Amino acid sequence: MQNKLKLLGLLMLILPIFTLSEQQTDFKKSLKINGRIQYDYEFLKRSNSDQWLNGSEFRRIHLSAAGFVSPSFKYKVEFDFSTGKIGFRYVYIKYVNPKIGSIAIGSIPEPTGLAMLTSSNYLAFLERPMLTSLQNFRWGSGFLYENYNLLEGKVGLQMSLTNNGTNTQGFKDVNLEVGENFTARLFYRPYSDNSTHTFLHIGLNYAQRPYQDLKFRPENHLGDKYHYFFADATDRQIYGFELAATYQSFYIQSEYKSLEAVNSIDKNYNLQSYYIGTGYFLTGEHRPYKNGAFRRVKPIKDIDHGGLGAFELAFRYSNMTVSNDVLNINPIMPSQIDNFTFGLNWYLTSHVRLMYNYVLTNDQNNMLGDLNGHLFRLQLDF
16 A cells, blocks of 8 residues: 555656646637437347347436646546436546656546447447456546557557546545556557558557456346356456457457456466457448547448448457356356357447347356347437
């Protein structure tokens, strides 16, 4: 704890020094209001059962304000209202310096991989892959450093130190001695060609966290959760690898993560998860990329300009596999979960989209058979 307090104190001392070194320029404060609405229907059924789980929900309702108060300081405040409670998302103050990178303090996304750092506005599928559940929550409250200008913009570095509060309670954490979450991510773009919309992304990430049970759904949001318990575990270490590429209207992305949970008697529990996803735009568009994440798709001719918008076909396979040590203390849980997702996206404009996913989940041990899911979404952001 003392070392972390020293690090915090050093950060607070260094920040004003960099600020004073910048030249003053004419500046006008800025303010942008943004938001998103994502409304879902889900129809879920086991292959050996006659019972359906049919439901609808507002998956996300976000409202945000962001801008600069000076050339060096920006802010963002974003909340989610979809659960009926106010949930913190982005709530930060950020110091920006093109030479040394940026430092944000507040609620920020933890840099844990390509799928997690791609905004829900730009995902090719309704839900992120299973391996993202190894992270407690996309956002955490604490400190973030990021620099995207290394090696002339080909290398990016991100690091965060966050606490363990709950987003619907303002990320309040009165038990810092339990331990913080440390995450780091390094990615490299060895090749890019804007004329053919081609790039190659390679990334590594690492996270160290206090122990927490693993709970997740198999890439739907209304179905039952899997719950794995790791007896007497004290902390978790997670190692990840990322790979992505695009060529014209085609793209592919994949990630692998390995989790190791250590308990009080030096016994390790292991879990591996990975996915591979690919997609193709039937109407000639491409999937943009910037700063280690995918960005907004823009139809060549949207419906407001006499066109049909953009159509995208997508497929993803994902897997979660646990070790025998984990299975021995979770005997009713499956040792392996396989997910197959087929997606169709219709981008009416760059800000309005209709999505359909068919999700097939095989969890081996379930006598009710495979889980079949039909997922629909209408989303708009502004």
